[in-house]
Amino acid sequence: MSNLIKGATGDWEVVIGMEVHAQVLSNAKLFSGAATAFGAEPNSQVSLVDAGFPGMLPVINDYCVEQAVKTGLGLKAKINLRSVFDRKNYFYADLPNGYQISQFKDPIVGEGRLILDMPDGSTREIGITRLHLEQDAGKSMHDQHPNLTFVDLNRAGVALMEIVSEPDLRSSEEAALYLTKLRTVLRYLGTCDGNMEEGSMRADVNVSVRRPGDEYGTRCEIKNVNSIRFVRAAVEYEARRQIDIIEDGGTIKQETRLFDSGKGVTRSMRSKEEAHDYRYFPDPDLLPLELDAAWVEKLKGTLPELPDEKKARLVADYGIKPYDASVLVAEREPADFFEAVAKGRDSKLAASWIMGDYFAMLNRLGKSVADSPISAAALGELIDLIADNTISGRLAKEVFEAMVESGKAPGVIVEEKGLRQVTDTGAIEAAIDDVLAKNQDKVAEYKSGKDKLFGFFVGQVMKATQGKANPAAVNDILKAKLQA
Amino acid sequence: MTSELNRLTLAAAKEGLAAREFSAVELTKALVEAMDAGRVLNAYVTETPEAALAQAAEADARIAKGEARPLEGLPIGVKDLFCTKGVLTTAASHILDGFKPTYESTVTANLWRDGAVMLGKLNMDEFAMGGSNETSYYGPVVNPWRRTGDNRPLVPGGSSGGSAAAVAADLCLAATGTDTGGSIRQPAAFTGIVGIKPTYGRCSRFGIVAFASSLDQAGPMTKTVRDAALLLQSMAGHDPKDSTSVPTPVPDYSAGLTGDLRGRKIGVPKEYRVDGMPAEIEKWWAQGMEWLRDAGAEIVDVSLPHTKYALPAYYIVAPAEASSNLARYDGVRFGLRVPGKDLTEMYENTRGEGFGKEVRRRILIGTYVLSAGYYDAYYTRAQKLRRLISNDFEKAFGTVDAILAPATPSAAFASGEVADPIAMYLNDVFTVTANLAGLPAMSVPAGLSAEGLPLGLQVIGKAFDEPMVLNVGYALERAANFTTKPETWWRA
Numbered sequence: 013m014s015n016l017i018k019g020a021t022g023d024w025e026v027v028i029g030m031e032v033h034a035q036v037l038s039n040a041k042l043f044s045g046a047a048t049a050f051g052a053e054p055n056s057q058v059s060l061v062d063a064g065f066p067g068m069l070p071v072i073n074d075y076c077v078e079q080a081v082k083t084g085l086g087l088k089a090k091i092n093l094r095s096v097f098d099r100k101n102y103f104y105a106d107l108p109n110g111y112q113i114s115q116f117k118d119p120i121v122g123e124g125r126l127i128l129d130m131p132d133g134s135t136r137e138i139g140i141t142r143l144h145l146e147q148d149a150g151k152s153m154h155d156q157h158p159n160l161t162f163v164d165l166n167r168a169g170v171a172l173m174e175i176v177s178e179p180d181l182r183s184s185e186e187a188a189l190y191l192t193k194l195r196t197v198l199r200y201l202g203t204c205d206g207n208m209e210e211g212s213m214r215a216d217v218n219v220s221v222r223r224p225g226d227e228y229g230t231r232c233e234i235k236n237v238n239s240i241r242f243v244r245a246a247v248e249y250e251a252r253r254q255i256d257i258i259e260d261g262g263t264i265k266q267e268t269r270l271f272d273s274g275k276g277v278t279r280s281m282r283s284k285e286e287a288h289d290y291r292y293f294p295d296p297d298l299l300p301l302e303l304d305a306a307w308v309e310k311l312k313g314t315l316p317e318l319p320d321e322k323k324a325r326l327v328a329d330y331g332i333k334p335y336d337a338s339v340l341v342a343e344r345e346p347a348d349f350f351e352a353v354a355k356g357r358d359s360k361l362a363a364s365w366i367m368g369d370y371f372a373m374l375n376r377l378g379k380s381v382a383d384s385p386i387s388a389a390a391l392g393e394l395i396d397l398i399a400d401n402t403i404s405g406r407l408a409k410e411v412f413e414a415m416v417e418s419g420k421a422p423g424v425i426v427e428e429k430g431l432r433q434v435t436d437t438g439a440i441e442a443a444i445d446d447v448l449a450k451n452q453d454k455v456a457e458y459k460s461g462k463d464k465l466f467g468f469f470v471g472q473v474m475k476a477t478q479g480k481a482n483p484a485a486v487n488d489i490l491k492a493k494l495q496a
Numbered sequence: 497m498t499s500e501l502n503r504l505t506l507a508a509a510k511e512g513l514a515a516r517e518f519s520a521v522e523l524t525k526a527l528v529e530a531m532d533a534g535r536v537l538n539a540y541v542t543e544t545p546e547a548a549l550a551q552a553a554e555a556d557a558r559i560a561k562g563e564a565r566p567l568e569g570l571p572i573g574v575k576d577l578f579c580t581k582g583v584l585t586t587a588a589s590h591i592l593d594g595f596k597p598t599y600e601s602t603v604t605a606n607l608w609r610d611g612a613v614m615l616g617k618l619n620m621d622e623f624a625m626g627g628s629n630e631t632s633y634y635g636p637v638v639n640p641w642r643r644t645g646d647n648r649p650l651v652p653g654g655s656s657g658g659s660a661a662a663v664a665a666d667l668c669l670a671a672t673g674t675d676t677g678g679s680i681r682q683p684a685a686f687t688g689i690v691g692i693k694p695t696y697g698r699c700s701r702f703g704i705v706a707f708a709s710s711l712d713q714a715g716p717m718t719k720t721v722r723d724a725a726l727l728l729q730s731m732a733g734h735d736p737k738d739s740t741s742v743p744t745p746v747p748d749y750s751a752g753l754t755g756d757l758r759g760r761k762i763g764v765p766k767e768y769r770v771d772g773m774p775a776e777i778e779k780w781w782a783q784g785m786e787w788l789r790d791a792g793a794e795i796v797d798v799s800l801p802h803t804k805y806a807l808p809a810y811y812i813v814a815p816a817e818a819s820s821n822l823a824r825y826d827g828v829r830f831g832l833r834v835p836g837k838d839l840t841e842m843y844e845n846t847r848g849e850g851f852g853k854e855v856r857r858r859i860l861i862g863t864y865v866l867s868a869g870y871y872d873a874y875y876t877r878a879q880k881l882r883r884l885i886s887n888d889f890e891k892a893f894g895t896v897d898a899i900l901a902p903a904t905p906s907a908a909f910a911s912g913e914v915a916d917p918i919a920m921y922l923n924d925v926f927t928v929t930a931n932l933a934g935l936p937a938m939s940v941p942a943g944l945s946a947e948g949l950p951l952g953l954q955v956i957g958k959a960f961d962e963p964m965v966l967n968v969g970y971a972l973e974r975a976a977n978f979t980t981k982p983e984t985w986w987r988a
Binding site: 060063064065066067068069070071072099101103104105108109110111161163289291292293296297298299 | 578579585587592595597598599601701702703704705706708709710736737738739740816817819820822823824826828829830839843863866867868871875
């Protein structure tokens with residue numbers, strides 16, 4: 013699969029690295045006991061520590077540390093038993109202390125990896141450089157008053173994990189897949205809810221272009237992209253912008269840019285020269301964070317089965333296609349649903365039903381697996397009715413729709429509607445004889461070579477039996493009679 | 497008799513209250529009266545006499561019921577760096593105008609828990625940056641001591657200059673101070689009182705306006721070593737709200753005050769014999785060695801080879817941390833706000849007007865040493881030196897139980913006499929080492945200079961060995977028998 017972008021002077025390769033800020037799923041902030049619920053009244057979840065009052069001191073929230081280590085383990089990363097919190101100094105109205113507590117030189121998590129599931133069923137490994145813990149800032153609101161800015165500190169001090177990738181991504185598609193997969197892993201781990209619309213996940217996207225095989229080009233960082241769709245659009249726009257500049261004889265300036273989602277363009281925010289000097293230094297209010305190796309090992313034992321392992325197991329145990337498995341494991345619930353349906357049944361049939369009619373139904377109703385009108389047991393029963401020839405696959409679709417509407421069990425619907433499949437060959441034979449007798453002209457045409465009419469006869473027979481005839485039996489008997 | 501109650505030591509007042517010789521209200525009234533009479537010293541930024549008398553009345557009730565707590569009814573002053581609930585807390589800075597915390601520092605909360613009475617908030621150098629109390633927004637504090645035959649006002653030292661002057665002039669029985677580079681020990685030495693900077697982590701920093709977080713430590717400033725032990729007993733302790741506070745149990749600090757140093761080795765570091773040190777500083781140091789020998793100790797020469805790097809290292813680390821710690825004073829949420837046409841201008845106006853010259857100087861130094869391209873040359877090297885200085889002490893304490901050194905290179909100087917900031921920084925030459933190494937160190941008055949001003953000796957101990965430091969200090973105190981008080985010229 014080629015990811016190259018065509019330019020006026022030849023092909024270009026885009027190189028992307030991501031810095032994802034994922035909000036740690038925790039009831040309290042990183043260094044204070046204040047709450048973290050989304051959507052609370054402005055400044056209702058702010059402690060004196062968060063507001064940077066004189067004499068206030070940060071105290072690390074152990075649970076946030078645990079969540080970060082769990083995430084590191086989930087990314088198959090090195091856990092650093094000693095890490096250090098640093099101060100990143102800059103002035104802004106929504107940064108009460110005038111510094112953000114972050115980790116600079118010694119992050120809590122080192123190198124790891126994330127596996128992308130490509131649409132062709134292959135996989136691609138993307139390197140994780142590091143993960144570190146840091147505080148979020150508050151929110152400046154410039155639209156509440158004609159000439160004043162309001163500040164909401166509810167987010168100030170909320171724990172974030174900054175997850176940095178290697179520049180291993182090569183297309184907007186891969187960037188989108190990376191973010192999607194990262195979100196999947198975080199959700200499996202329960203360390204971040206991944207709700208991008210609530211700001212729980214945001215990405216800084218580093219983009220550069222080069223001729224295939226060349227050294228990396230100069231990169232631009234697109235800040236705070238808050239949806240997967242926007243990541244895709246931002247990369248596409250930015251890569252094209254850079255190619256156009258270079259092809260017109262210009263050079264790329266290293267800078268920070270913003271993505272304007274309304275116009276679909278990136279815009280310069282500040283140049284390298286204007287970049288802050290953050291004057292990082294170890295926060296003297298906090299001791300280095302020391303972790304116990306045995307504790308980390310114990311935590312490892314509590315991790316749930318992660319998507320990659322689950323996918324491998326579904327392929328091995330149920331014989332489904334790798335790509336289908338990757339779709340099913342994209343979230344935990346569909347994967348669990350699949351297993352509940354497939355266990356002890358024709359797993360390929362189960363996969364095809366779930367990924368076909370079942371997902372289509374959820375989409376149509378705007379529902380998720382959790383609030384689906386059809387339970388795994390009900391869908392399983394429906395598949396059982398197909399397997400034991402009680403109904404045909406075609407009738408099953410009708411039963412399925414009835415299940416969605418009425419919530420009744422498939423067996424009940426089959427009985428009520430009298431949809432039980434006719435497998436009695438005598439009855440089928442009689443119906444076929446009747447059809448053939450009524451259409452002797454067509455029988456003659458068929459025999460003179462118009463093979464296509466076979467479908468017509470099948471249709472007539474099914475119509476005569478209100479669709480209840482076993483299609484395989486109809487095929488066999490009809491074939492025999494026409495050849496006679 | 498009431499008029500003399502303010503001159504009591506903490507321990508004597510405690511005994512007097514227990515023996516019902518006077519009430520806590522009588523005692524507090526005497527101090528309030530002294531505070532009024534001593535206003536010319538400018539030791540207090542905020543006086544809280546009504547609250548003090550109310551606390552005293554409660555103390556009397558408890559004493560009557562036989563439920564007296566360790567510091568019941570003892571009136572003390574609090575350095576204005578400690579946040580006190582509902583009481584103006586300024587750090588002696590314009591930028592904290594009108595700031596009344598809704599919370600109490602852990603150290604002061606511990607004192608009130610143990611029954612102490614607060615007389616008010618004591619003046620200091622702005623944000624604890626200074627060695628003469630001349631940088632206070634609320635004006636300089638005047639040292640109650642004067643040179644013999646010379647009425648020019650002298651500085652009380654700093655930054656805990658208000659605390660030192662108030663204790664020396666009997667405007668409180670004792671006071672809290674903080675010490676980042678000598679801010680308890682130097683003013684104690686300049687005013688003839690006792691001051692101890694405990695081991696880093698011994699007292700909680702929660703609720704103390706931060707100057708340099710890795711160096712700041714609260715401690716008592718008192719009339720005697722016994723009083724220091726008594727006050728520290730209540731101030732010290734682990735605090736989960738301060739991650740750098742240490743859970744080591746607090747020993748009984750008064751129990752070990754015997755003055756008996758038989759079998760003990762006291763180190764004398766040759767590197768503290770600095771160039772140009774006045775002869776009388778040398779003389780009192782030698783006298784201190786004699787006294788400790790008399791108490792049974794063996795005096796041993798030790799070497800602290802990196803001492804000469806302590807001052808430069810300190811004046812990199814402390815401003816670096818301060819530049820970051822003081823970033824929160826931005827006019828957005830509390831204290832002074834000087835408006836501007838945009839956010840940046842508001843910052844500039846607020847911080848430009850709100851901070852005094854010395855604070856601005858240190859913020860600039862700190863910002864500079866942390867900047868890209870300079871960080872390694874300054875901050876990283878200073879941290880390395882800090883480690884080497886700690887190692888020096890560790891090695892010395894392999895052979896000795898405590899170290900004896902001068903507290904300051906001179907006696908108190910006159911206001912305006914030391915105008916060059918570098919010359920002012922040199923005042924900290926003997927004290928910054930203990931902060932850099934996080935060790936407990938105490939200043940004890942030794943005697944008078946030729947000009948009739950008090951001079952102090954310094955005892956430095958192993959980490960968390962405050963009992964040893966206190967006992968060596970006690971031996972010095974007993975031998976020195978320094979009972980001279982400044983003349984109460986301010987009452988005239």
